[in-house]
Amino acid sequence: MPIVIEKLTYTYQSGSVNAFTALKDIDLTIKDGEFVGLIGHTGSGKSTLIQQLNGLMQPTSGRVIVDGYDMSDKKQRAKGRSLVGMVFQYPDYQLFDETVYKDISFGPRNMKLDNDEIDRRVREAMRLVGLDFDEFAEKSPFELSGGEKRRTALAGIIAMYPKYLVLDEPMAGLDPAGRRAVLEMIDGFRSQLGCAVVMVSHSMDDIARSAEKVVVLRDGRIFTCGTPQEIFSLADELYEMGLEPPFAARMASDLRRRGLLLPHGIYTNEALAAALAEYKGGRGNA
Ligand SMILES: Nc1ncnc2c1ncn2[C@@H]1O[C@H](COP(=O)(O)OP(=O)(O)OP(=O)(O)O)[C@@H](O)[C@H]1O
Ligand SMILES: [Mg+2]
Numbered sequence: 001m002p003i004v005i006e007k008l009t010y011t012y013q014s015g016s017v018n019a020f021t022a023l024k025d026i027d028l029t030i031k032d033g034e035f036v037g038l039i040g041h042t043g044s045g046k047s048t049l050i051q052q053l054n055g056l057m058q059p060t061s062g063r064v065i066v067d068g069y070d071m072s073d074k075k076q077r078a079k080g081r082s083l084v085g086m087v088f089q090y091p092d093y094q095l096f097d098e099t100v101y102k103d104i105s106f107g108p109r110n111m112k113l114d115n116d117e118i119d120r121r122v123r124e125a126m127r128l129v130g131l132d133f134d135e136f137a138e139k140s141p142f143e144l145s146g147g148e149k150r151r152t153a154l155a156g157i158i159a160m161y162p163k164y165l166v167l168d169e170p171m172a173g174l175d176p177a178g179r180r181a182v183l184e185m186i187d188g189f190r191s192q193l194g195c196a197v198v199m200v201s202h203s204m205d206d207i208a209r210s211a212e213k214v215v216v217l218r219d220g221r222i223f224t225c226g227t228p229q230e231i232f233s234l235a236d237e238l239y240e241m242g243l244e245p246p247f248a249a250r251m252a253s254d255l256r257r258r259g260l261l262l263p264h265g266i267y268t269n270e271a272l273a274a275a276l277a278e279y280k281g282g283r284g285n286a
Contacts, residue, residue: 085162
């Protein structure tokens with residue numbers, strides 16, 4: 001069963017003079033196992049939208065249904081929330097226990113799993129996020145670097161085996177190698193746990209690499225939604241919103257302007273490399 005968002009509107013400080021409607025009339029479905037990328041300019045409502053998915057905020061109007069559970073209903077919300085694992089934009093705030101081990105095991109312990117299963121999940125989660133057990137398990141989260149804190153926060157969420165993994169800017173502040181490592185990690189536990197992923201990112205390159213469906217928010221509304229190929233061919237619209245298309249898409253359109261007959265719909269580095277190799281081969285043979 002999917003997550004279904006129907007006619008969702010959300011107003012901060014509703015009813016006050018400071019009321020601000022951050023989401024308007026959102027209709028969106030997140031299917032089982034799907035990788036959804038959420039993009040949009042700063043302040044477009046991305047973080048507000050994903051916080052509706054685990055019931056942290058409730059719609060001002062409209063509905064969020066997680067696997068049949070209505071997130072506006074208190075009882076149903078608890079059930080729905082247990083399916084949604086959420087890693088916030090600033091994961092520092094998510095860590096609070098004395099050791100990395102205790103922090104990661106917090107969620108599984110709350111799920112009332114037995115100790116062996118908790119231990120197994122903590123070790124597995126640490127392996128999946130690339131934290132060496134012997135080195136990190138007994139460390140205090142406060143001794144960790146930014147990247148290690150992010151990994152610990154992620155491990156704590158995946159140890160609960162969420163059906164939907166929701167990530168707000170999980171690669172923020174990392175260098176290109178770090179970004180790639182985190183993305184590979186997300187792909188890794190998606191295939192191992194079979195979860196759906198909803199990922200907010202400012203990086204079109206990261207979204208192009210992983211997402212099956214891309215949702216573009218603009219001023220609290222869904223501007224458009226489609227496959228990466230469909231979305232990243234809207235270069236003008238993206239630029240207008242202050243979003244830069246992926247590197248490969250920009251490069252391909254630049255080369256096309258210079259007269260290279262490259263096919264349309266290129267948005268990953270791999271596709272660009274393949275198209276260039278074919279182009280070269282084709283010309284060489286002519
Ligand atoms: N607590 C709040 N009270 C009032 N307005 C808020 C509150 N939190 C966010 N907003 C406003 O709601 C809008 C959407 O904010 P949100 O944080 O969801 O955007 P975002 O797309 O995640 O932005 P960013 O890319 O900067 O993270 C913004 O205009 C923001 O100023
Ligand atoms: Mg945000």
